[in-house]
Amino acid sequence: MEEHKTLLERVGSAMDSGNLAYGKDDAIRDVEVLAALGMSGAQANKLASVFVHFVVAGDANALNDVRAAVREIVRRHDVAQGWNMSKNDKRRIEADVVLYLSSRACPTCKGVAFQRIPGAPMLSAARCQTCGGSGERVFLARLRAACHAALSTIEKLMANLQSDVRDRIFGRADRLFERGD
Numbered sequence: 725m726e727e728h729k730t731l732l733e734r735v736g737s738a739m740d741s742g743n744l745a746y747g748k749d750d751a752i753r754d755v756e757v758l759a760a761l762g763m764s765g766a767q768a769n770k771l772a773s774v775f776v777h778f779v780v781a782g783d784a785n786a787l788n789d790v791r792a793a794v795r796e797i798v799r800r801h802d803v804a805q806g807w808n809m810s811k812n813d814k815r816r817i818e819a820d821v822v823l824y825l826s827s828r829a830c831p832t833c834k835g836v837a838f839q840r841i842p843g844a845p846m847l848s849a850a851r852c853q854t855c856g857g858s859g860e861r862v863f864l865a866r867l868r869a870a871c872h873a874a875l876s877t878i879e880k881l882m883a884n885l886q887s888d889v890r891d892r893i894f895g896r897a898d899r900l901f902e903r904g905d
């Protein structure tokens with residue numbers, strides 16, 4: 725937990741420098757995905773830091789930035805995939821993805837997957853009809869693929885940013901230890 729906090733602090737200061745570089749190891753494939761979406765490394769990291777603040781650090785102040793970032797990702801997917809979605813569909817995806825990032829629990833059963841017995845503090849044996857018993861927030865079937873594409877990109881953005889920062893921190897530390905030997 726403590727290491728995580730430090731990592732986030734490093735993310736914040738690394739973002740300010742604005743010159744994180746990609747290029748090594750497992751991150752390459754994900755970066756290629758981002759490149760295909762027309763995002764530069766700096767732009768991707770800027771978006772990623774917004775999500776890290778909101779999702780990992782629970783910073784509610786980042787909500788408006790998260791909305792804008794999701795809107796941008798949905799727009800880029802729409803262009804890259806040639807979906808040509810309506811404005812309303814893009815808005816709906818944006819809203820649902822932000823809700824999911826805020827809480828991925830099904831809003832009907834609150835994530836417990838079973839129906840509640842009305843008036844009693846118990847669960848019935850029947851599965852929740854909204855989520856079909858998964859306990860997870862579900863997206864409109866028509867827009868599900870686009871929602872999952874946006875979430876997948878967001879996960880990759882955050883994973884890339886974290887591995888990038890980790891490389892910077894531990895890469896530097898490793899070099900210092902090597903010299904010490």
Ligand SMILES: [Zn+2]
Pocket residue numbers: 830831832833834835836837838852853854855856857858859860
């Ligand atoms: Zn449910």
